[in-house]
Amino acid sequence: MQYMSSMAPKGLRLLPLTLMFLLLQAATANPRHENVIDRCWRGRGNWAANRQRLAVCSVGFAGKMRQNRGAGVTPYTVTDPSDDPVSPRPGTLRYGATVLPGKVWITFQRDMHIRLAQPLFVKSFTAIDGRGADVHIAGGAGIVLYEVNNVIIHGLQVHDVRAQPAGRVVRPGGAVQTVDVGDGDAIRLVTSSKVWIDHNTLSRCEDGLLDVTLGSTDVTVSNNWFHDHDKVMLLGHDDGQITDRRMRVTVAFNRFGPNVNQRMPRIRHGYAHIVNNFYDGWRDYAIGGSMGPSVKSQGNLFIASKPDSTNVTRRMPAGDVAGKKWHWHSVGDSFENGAFFQQMGSRVRPNYSRHQAFPAASSSVVRSLTKDAGALRCSATSAC
Numbered sequence: 001m002q003y004m005s006s007m008a009p010k011g012l013r014l015l016p017l018t019l020m021f022l023l024l025q026a027a028t029a030n031p032r033h034e035n036v037i038d039r040c041w042r043g044r045g046n047w048a049a050n051r052q053r054l055a056v057c058s059v060g061f062a063g064k065m066r067q068n069r070g071a072g073v074t075p076y077t078v079t080d081p082s083d084d085p086v087s088p089r090p091g092t093l094r095y096g097a098t099v100l101p102g103k104v105w106i107t108f109q110r111d112m113h114i115r116l117a118q119p120l121f122v123k124s125f126t127a128i129d130g131r132g133a134d135v136h137i138a139g140g141a142g143i144v145l146y147e148v149n150n151v152i153i154h155g156l157q158v159h160d161v162r163a164q165p166a167g168r169v170v171r172p173g174g175a176v177q178t179v180d181v182g183d184g185d186a187i188r189l190v191t192s193s194k195v196w197i198d199h200n201t202l203s204r205c206e207d208g209l210l211d212v213t214l215g216s217t218d219v220t221v222s223n224n225w226f227h228d229h230d231k232v233m234l235l236g237h238d239d240g241q242i243t244d245r246r247m248r249v250t251v252a253f254n255r256f257g258p259n260v261n262q263r264m265p266r267i268r269h270g271y272a273h274i275v276n277n278f279y280d281g282w283r284d285y286a287i288g289g290s291m292g293p294s295v296k297s298q299g300n301l302f303i304a305s306k307p308d309s310t311n312v313t314r315r316m317p318a319g320d321v322a323g324k325k326w327h328w329h330s331v332g333d334s335f336e337n338g339a340f341f342q343q344m345g346s347r348v349r350p351n352y353s354r355h356q357a358f359p360a361a362s363s364s365v366v367r368s369l370t371k372d373a374g375a376l377r378c379s380a381t382s383a384c
Contacts, residue, residue, distance in 0.1 A: 033365065033368035033369065033371075034369070034372075035223070035252075035253045035276065035361070035369040035370075036059060036358050036359065037057050037058065037059060037198065037222055037223060037252075037253065038223065038372065040053075040056070040057035041053050041054055041057050041384075042376075042383060042384045043383050044383060045381075045382055045383050047131070047378070047383070047384055048131070048132060048378075048380035048381075051105065051107065051129055051131070052068070052069035052070070052073065052105060052127075053069075054127075054129070054152070054154065055068045055069040055127070055152065056069070058152075058196045058198070058220055058222075059220065059222070059250070059252070059356060059357070059358035060220035060222065060250025060252055060273065060352070060356055060358065061217070061218045061219060061220055061248040061249060061250045061273070061350070061352070061356055062194055062195060062196040062218055062219055062220035062250070062356075063194065063218065063353065063355045063356045064355050065127075065150065065152055065194070065196055067103070067125060067150045067194075068103065068105070068125060068126075068127045068150055068152055069105075070103075072102070072103055073102075073103040073104065073105050073127075074100065074102055074103065074104050074105070075104075075105050075107070076096040076100060076104050076105065076106050076107070077091075077106075077107050077108070077109050078091065078092065078093045078096060078106060078107070078108045078109060078112070079091040079109045080092045081093075081112040081113060081114045083114060083115065083116050083117050083140075084117070085116075085117045085118035085167065085168065085169040085170065086168050086169065086170055086176055087170070088170065093106070093114055093120065093128075094116075094120055094170070096126075097120060097121075097122045097123065097126055097128060098120065098121050098122065098123055098170055098171065098172055099170060099174065102125070103125040103126075104123075104125070104126050104127070105127045105129060106126065106127060106128045106129060107129050107130075107131075107132070107133075108130060108132070108133035108135050109133070110133055111133050111134040111135070112133065112134075112135055112136070113136045113138060113139075114135070114136065114137050114138075114140075115138065115139045115140035116137060116140040116141040116142070116143075117140060117141065117164065117167070118141050118164055118167050118168075118169040118179060119141045119142060119143070119144040119164070119169065119179060119182055119188075120137075120141065120142070120143045120144065121144050121145075121146055121169065121170075121171050121172055122143060122144070122145050122148060122151055122153075122172075123148055123172035123173075124148040124149050124150055124151065124172070125149075125150045125151075126148075126150075126151050126152075127151070127152035127154070128152065128153050128154065128156065129152070129154050129155060130154060130155030130156045130157075130375060131154065131155045131376065131378045131384065132378050132379070132380045134157070134375075134377065135155065135156050135157065135375075136156075136157045136158075136159070137156055137157070137158045137159075137161070137186075138157070138158070138159050138160045138161070139160050139161075139162070140161070140162065140164065141161065141162075141163075141164045141182060142158065142161040142182070142184070142185050142186045142187060142188065142205065143158065143186070143187045143188070144187075144188050144190065145187075145188070145189045145190065145192040145195060145216075146171075146190045146191065146192065147190065147191045147192060148172065148192045148195075149192060149193045149194045149195070150194050150195075151192070151194075151195045151196070152195075152196045152198070153187065153195075153196070153197050153198070153200060154196075154198045154199050154200070155198075155199050155200065155375050155376060155378075156200045156201075156375060157200070157201045157202075157374075157375050158186040158187065158200060158201070158202050158205070158209075159186070159201070159202065159203045159204050159205065160203075160204050160205065161184050161185065161186050161205040161206060162184050162205075162206045163181055163182045163183055163184040163206055163207070164181070164182060165181060166178060166179060166180050166181050167179065183206070183207040183208070183211075184205055184206025184207040185205065185206075185207045185208045185209070185210070185211050186202045186205045186208070186209045186210060187200075187202070187209070187210050187211070188208075188210075188211045188213070189210075189211065189212045189213065189216040189219065190213055190214045190216065191214045191215045191216060191243075192216045192219075193216060193217050193218045193219075194218045194219075195216070195218070195219045195220075196219075196220050196222070197210065197219070197220070197221045197222070197224060198220070198221075198222045198223050198224070199222075199223040199224065199373075199374065199375055199376055200224045200225075200374065200375055201224070201225045201227075201374035201375045202224060202225070202226050202227075202229070203226070203227045203228045203229055204228050204229060205229065207231065208231050208232070208233065208234050208263070209226050209229055209231075209232050209233060210224075210226075210232070210233045210234070211233075211234045212233075212234070212235045212236070212247065212249055213234065213236065213237035213241070213244070214237050214241060214243060214244070215241075215243035215244060215246060215247070216244075216247060217246050217247045217248050217249075217270070218248055219247075219248070219249045219250070220249075220250045220252065221233070221249065221250065221251045221252070221254065222250070222251075222252045222253050222254065223252075223253045223254065223370075223372070223373050223374075224254045224255075224373060224374065225254070225255045225373040225374030225375075226254065226255070226256050226257075226260060226264070227255075227256075227257060227258060227259060227260060228258070228259045228260070229259075229260055229261070230260075230261040230262065231261070231262060231263045231266075232256065232260055232261075232262070232263045232264045232265070233251075233263050233264055233265035233266070234263055234265065234266055235247060235249050235265045235266065235267045235268065235270060235272055235293075236266075236267055236268025236269050236270055236291070236293070237268070238268065239268060239290055239291050241268070241269070242269065244268055244269040244270050245269045245270060246270065247269065247270025247271065248270060248271050248272075248350075249265075249267075249270065249271070249272050249273075250272075250273045250275070250350070250356075251265060251272060251273070251274045251275070251277060252273075252274075252275045252276055252277065252358075253275075253276050253277065253369055253370055253373065254277045254278070254370065254373055255277070255278045255280065255370045255373035255374070256277065256278065256279050256280060256282070256286070257278075257279065257280030257281045257282070257305075258280050258281055258305075259281075260280075260281070260282055260283075261282060261283040261284050262282065262283070262284040262285050262286075262288065262314075263288065264277075264279065264282065264286045264287060265287065265288075266287075266288045266289060266290075267287075267288075267289040267293035267295060268289060268290050268291045268293060269291045269292070269293055270293055270294075271293065271294045271295075271348065271350070272293065272294075272295050272296075273296050273298070273350040274287065274295060274296065274297045274298070274300060275296075275297075275298040275299055275300065275360050276298070276299045276300060276360060276361050276363075276366055276369055276370070277300045277301075277366070277370065278300075278301050278366050278367060278370040278373070279300065279301065279302045279303060279312075279339075280303055280305075281303055281304065281305025281306075281309075282304075282305060282309060283305065283306075283309055284309065284314070285309070285311060285312065285313065285314035286302060286312045286313070287312055287313050287314075287328075288313065288314035288315070288316060289314075289315065289316065289326075289328075290315070290316040290317070292325035292326050293326070293328075294326075294327040294328070294345075294348040295327070295328045295329070296329055296331065296347070296348060296349065296350060297312075297328070297329065297330045297331065297333055297341060298330075298331045298332055298333070298360045299331070299332045299333065299360045299361055299362060299363045299366065300333045300334070300363060300366065301333070301334045301336070301363050301366040301367065302333060302334070302335050302336070302339040302341070303336040303337055303339065304335075304336070304337040304338050304339035305337070307338065310337070310338040310339050310340060311339075311340060311342060312335075312339055312340065312341045312342075313328060313341055313342045315342075315344075325345075326344050326345045327344070327345035327346055327347070327348045328341075328342070328343055328344050328345060329343050329345070329346075329347045329348075330343055331347075332360070332362065332363055333363055334363035334364065334366070
């Protein structure tokens with residue numbers, strides 16, 4: 001048999017290799033042009049029967065969210081859109097996110113509009129999963145992650161958040177405390193770690209859309225749509241907050257714009273890997289910073305919206321004497337309408353672990369990778 005095989009025509013001998021190559025191509029094909037996160041779960045028609053699979057799809061500095069899945073997780077369904085900040089009723093979002101003990105995976109029974117009377121303090125090991133419903137957190141307070149870890153926020157529309165008067169609110173653990181007047185942020189992280197913010201739509205809030213501050217680290221911000229806002233994303237509390245030197249944030253597959261001004265993001269002290277995002281114009285700048293942060297901008301698409309706002313970057317203050325400590329580099333980015341990236345310092349890699357690492361795509365496919373950024377409209381009976 002070996003002799004007969006070796007004597008076969010060359011074309012016949014190549015056929016098995018060609019077939020193997022075609023099968024491998026089919027197995028790894030990405031006909032929907034999805035990014036690495038979406039490809040992990042969206043094509044599955046039974047996604048609603050295994051919602052917790054989402055937890056192993058995260059990439060970047062948050063790593064895999066394996067502590068948010070498994071037999072020890074309590075499923076909880078929001079059935080009541082009302083909000084009592086002091087004594088939340090079972091069935092409300094605040095009861096599941098703040099009061100219910102242990103690991104919790106929160107879903108929503110139906111479409112709903114929730115006006116938070118005071119900030120929603122989310123406890124550790126909580127996943128808020130808006131898939132399958134049209135969920136709006138709007139017209140009231142925002143979401144706060146204060147000294148927590150292992151939190152997923154997915155599939156929400158958070159908009160028109162306003163600072164609320166000082167008042168009493170229940171905190172994780174059950175204590176009721178008085179909180180001061182807030183800033184009106186959509187989502188704010190304070191001294192928190194291992195947080196994944198994915199597929200949310202955020203806009204038109206009083207202050208920022210997303211703040212990562214006061215020593216928060218190991219955060220991934222992915223697949224979100226930020227639009228119609230001034231100060232979009234702040235990484236680092238203030239110039240004097242040296243605890244933010246440990247901050248590591250991945251910003252991937254997001255869409256910024258239209259009608260955004262600045263802070264996409266603005267970084268103080270820490271490190272940001274900004275990869276495969278779509279920047280649909282800006283009025284002031286796209287990526288800014290102070291206090292010598294490190295930035296790797298990779299495979300993004302930057303489209304300047306007007307001739308006098310073409311510089312992607314802004315260093316604050318201009319001519320900062322600490323500029324020698326800055327490391328800002330652009331790798332494989334694309335620029336349209338005159339946009340340009342001012343590089344400085346040396347390249348600093350993210351140094352991901354194997355649980356955090358993911359391949360950066362070419363900037364030529366960023367439009368496809370971000371086309372579904374924001375909260376998705378999913379049916380529980382079909383692929384999302």
